[in-house]
Amino acid sequence: MRALPVAIALAVLLVGACGGSAPDSIVGKKTVVVGVRPDLPGLGLRRPDGSFEGFDVDVATYLAGRLGAGVKFVAVLAADREAVLLDGRADLVLATFSITQERKKRISFAGPYHVSYQDIMVRSDQKGIGNVRDLAGRAICAVEGSNAAERVVEERGVAARLVPAKDYDQCLTLLKEGAVDAITTNDVILAGLAKREKAGLRLVNARFNEQRTGVGIRKGDVEGCEVLNRAITDLYQDGTAAKLMTKWFGGTGLDLTSVHVPRFEGCE
């Protein structure tokens, strides 16, 4: 029958036309590889056994679950967050990754899944530091690879004195010794540090410089980004976000009275 080859050709064309979504999407993956911080207590910290814990880790596990995928974590330091996405070492990055227009030129962001503020941590007995202006003339810790301390000087125009440090642990030592008066960075990073130290430190709750913490994702994966945004909506609507905030930052002085879904960045 002559109709048969025509029908086969049509079927082939049809299947071709309806072919699946973009090959690079995280949607449909069996396992997603997520880059998390190994060095930030409360957010992303590598345990002695090599596994990871923290707020970002729990959020990543929840989101992977919503994608119907398993999750595998890799450690990523601040400087490598874009690189691991671009060279394919990670599918997603949840590592206190602030959404900026500059970064959006190379990668995309789902979320933000959390909005934090730059805040100030001082010794519990410290008086006279209530907001960023009060840092004028004070010594503040400037951690290598973080621009938080520089922003106080350049963006806010406050004449603070920067004392360099290798990492937050060294900052804590300097603060406790009195070599610096304050550490300033993302409030959740400070809350994590304060919680680990248990006593002697206090968050000022100055809440300047809003930081929108997003899920780093490869540029162009619009569908993956949209699916993640819906999952983040669920994270807040089902109460998981509030639970996780309390679990990791309860009792640190961080204001947890109102936990709400942030304004999304959009996926295009």
Add this chain to the structure above:
Amino acid sequence: MTITSAVVRARTRAGKTWPGSTVPRRIRLISGITVIALALLFVTLAGTTQIARTGLRVIGHDAGPQVVATAGLYFALSDMDGQIALVLLMGKAHGQRRAEALQQYERRRNEAGRTLMQASALAGNDPRKRRTIQAVFDGLGRYERLAGQALLLDEQARHAPGPPPRQVLDTYREATDLMREELLPQAYNLTLESGTIVRRVHDETRSSLSAGRLVVVGAGVLALGCLVWLQVFLARRFRRVIAPALLVASAIAAMYVYTGFTVLDREAGTLLTAKRDGFDSVLSLARARAISNGMHGDQTRYLLDPQRADTYEHTYLDAAQSVLYVEAGNVKTYHDQVSAALDVSPRRQGFPGFLGAALAKQDGELVSVTLTDYDGFQRADADLRLLGTGGRRAEAVAVRLGPLSEKFDAYDAKLLDLSERHRAVFERAVTDGEDALADLWFLLPAAMVSIAVLVVAGILPRLGEYR
């Protein structure tokens, strides 16, 4: 030549290659394939137009209006909070402006209620959207109570223009935090979610349309081939050059395949126009307007709450860079960079950000006036902050109420005008698409029935010769 002699001759000829009884079987077989091909054509056209119609309905009558409603909601909510901040900033002075701001607050409150109802009606059964809308309903009640308290405390305080007393500020902080951290993000996410739905339905519908077009062509070629085959077969067997009924059937089928293909093709183009030139621009402009209104509010709050002035200034910069991106580490550099970029090329396109996206395909003149208005808004902001940091509060409040208001209103009016234009493009494309589908759908059964009748009319007399 009589029919009988033709039949005899045909039978004799057929007898050489075919057994006599196979001729009617052959005719039935070819007609059968023809009918199957026509049925495939009919079903494909019907199915594809149905998909296209559903796509247009979702984009044009659900998600599209939902974007307009939720963007309106965001705008109304944001301006409610902006007007409250303004009233508190004016204190006991500026009586007339104070009354106007309170009236504006009332109007926005009504708009918020109306758009929230619309958004609720359009949300259908989507559980995420329903929960979000419910949360906004609940939060709006709390916001109004807090705003009312702040206004009452402010009236009792009778303070000079500038920051109000502590008690007023504390209540307003509660209100504005509720608005900006809870209600506005939810309204904004509703708008984005509608954008997601439009993108998905658009992509799915267009891929169905292109698959549909292929099947229409395939089925059409098959049907026409069969009709020609039938014609040739009858001509050979029965010595007839043409069967008029079959010829007409072929012509109608060819015309319909062509019409079906072009309508589906145009439909794909219409969807693209509706999305790219209409919807996407409406969405970009809605976001630009929403964020810009928040920036205007942040200018007021910057003067209202000195403790948080740095926070509001940073929020302003962050928002400004999402509207029109130029590299800048602080607000002053941002003002300078915007002005510098426009001095170099006032019609420049391709700025990253919502405004850049919305202006991407506009003509140069329109780009130029809109960017100039945005720059004017930024320059007025620079004046405001210069007075603000210099401690000249009354003058700063006067700039906020005078030149800055005017600059913002001029810029906002441009965005609104642009948005209306794209909305018209969007609505026209949706209507065109629906009309074309309706025409195709109206003629489809008539064409198919007439082809079937003509095929039968063409072969029945021949089959009759075998009875």
